[in-house]
């Protein structure tokens with residue numbers, strides 16, 4: 249705004265989990281990235297100094313040119329909640345207060361100073377409320393002129409869910425559900441109890457659910473959750489330990505579900521599968537009730553979602569199929585990272601009073617390709633320095649060659665263009681394979697991702713062909729909707745196959761694209777359009793010309809426990825550590841068999857595998 253130049257706003261989210269920064273120029277998203285990608289610490293919650301510096305660099309500005317910095321929640325409100333919680337449960341909660349307290353005071357009450365000192369910024373810092381940041385990130389970039397907004401997560405300041413309305417350049421939240429009654433924390437309690445990591449293992453619980461029976465739904469609804477018709481609920485704190493302790497569940501929870509939590513990394517049993525299925529059903533039920541209430545109270549036909557629970561793409565798929573909303577848009581960085589984007593947009597529209605331009609049928613996220621990219625010269629220099637043999641190919645030849653390799657059953661690391669913002673890889677930092685190959689699922693899980701084999705991979709499909717392969721005829725650009733594989737493509741199980749236990753079922757081909765078909769025939773779909781990612785689109789099209797199949801397996805470019813790769817060096821390291829056959833880095837194609845021996849301490853894998 250200074251001197252009549254453009255207005256630059258930097259949004260920051262930090263100190264809870266998944267820190268991020270986002271830069272707007274006159275309201276348009278210039279750049280956004282999560283700190284974990286730079287520091288290589290998964291879910292890094294520290295002040296996002298590297299992400300912020302990257303955003304300024306992408307914008308070609310220094311901190312002095314920022315008009316505003318925004319922080320995605322109000323630290324004092326949050327501190328009040330923490331303090332009150334600990335006082336309420338004292339002396340039971342005192343030990344965890346001692347552990348959590350000093351960090352809160354140090355990091356969260358002095359955010360202003362952090363922003364000044366770390367960034368070298370001397371202007372004004374504005375704060376929005378946590379759920380307002382989520383709501384802003386859900387509505388402002390959406391393709392809707394007006395929409396209902398629903399946010400659901402673990403916890404912000406006091407609110408754990410909220411709803412309201414966005415119209416033009418304004419959002420207003422009407423209702424909130426308050427701590428400690430939280431859908432995110434209910435799901436996280438089961439994530440903890442089934443032996444996965446809270447805040448990142450929720451996806452695994454969702455992936456495990458189709459193997460189970462909803463045996464515990466009644467127990468959950470009778471004992472744990474007092475659920476109202478309108479979707480509001482109370483959690484019976486008798487069974488939880490997150491108010492007082494540093495674990496999610498307690499002895500009463502163990503007694504209700506017949507045993508202690510699964511020890512992480514031990515064998516999964518039918519019990520965890522049944523628990524996963526049960527909490528997933530309850531979660532979907534709550535989301536559906538909330539959505540019906542929001543629909544009834546707002547009378548609107550479009551719905552925007554954000555907050556960590558909006559990453560539950562099974563619930564999202566059901567919401568889209570069963571209504572009551574006609575259209576659904578979900579912020580790809582639905583977790584706290586997206587709050588950085590939300591607060592920046594709130595400042596632009598609410599504080600600066602700027603109007604919002606909506607392009608019909610198109611959101612403002614640029615396909616979520618708003619992170620760093622590396623020019624061919626930089627990549628070439630890196631490869632030469634590394635002594636890594638490569639071929640540099642023209643675009644058409646490269647796409648053709650990669651499509652051939654994929655059709656031959658090779659696994660390809662695909663590093664191209666600007667990194668995605670949000671937890672999913674969408675064809676910029678992806679590992680790709682042939683979905684028709686019945687061995688691809690097991691091969692990619694065990695040899696490349698070093699992880700549990702119970703989850704299928706996600707398909708990327710040409711937008712125009714999605715309805716030929718899936719029971720979905722619409723956009724799912726951010727891999728946030730689950731829908732069944734097209735009925736005609738499903739392969740029913742024989743009587744003997746039905747008797748197979750749990751994970752063995754995944755090895756039975758369930759469709760003509762088995763690597764992306766879950767045991768319940770569902771798939772977590774990404775639709776790819778030419779306008780947002782022409783290279784990825786043309787690659788899939790080249791694969792279709794060779795094979796007739798417009799679908800690729802797309803999994804994030806990382807190994808288990810590691811953030812998605814950011815730089816060419818990260819990608820090369822991941823390529824060399826795993827059994828990925830070929831690597832594409834921009835215009836360069838690398839063959840594993842040509843590479844020099846990879847020398848590295850042997851025990852790196854321990855760090856990642858035993859997370």
Ligand SMILES: [Fe+2]
Pocket residue numbers: 378382401402403404555556583584
């Ligand atoms: Fe949140």
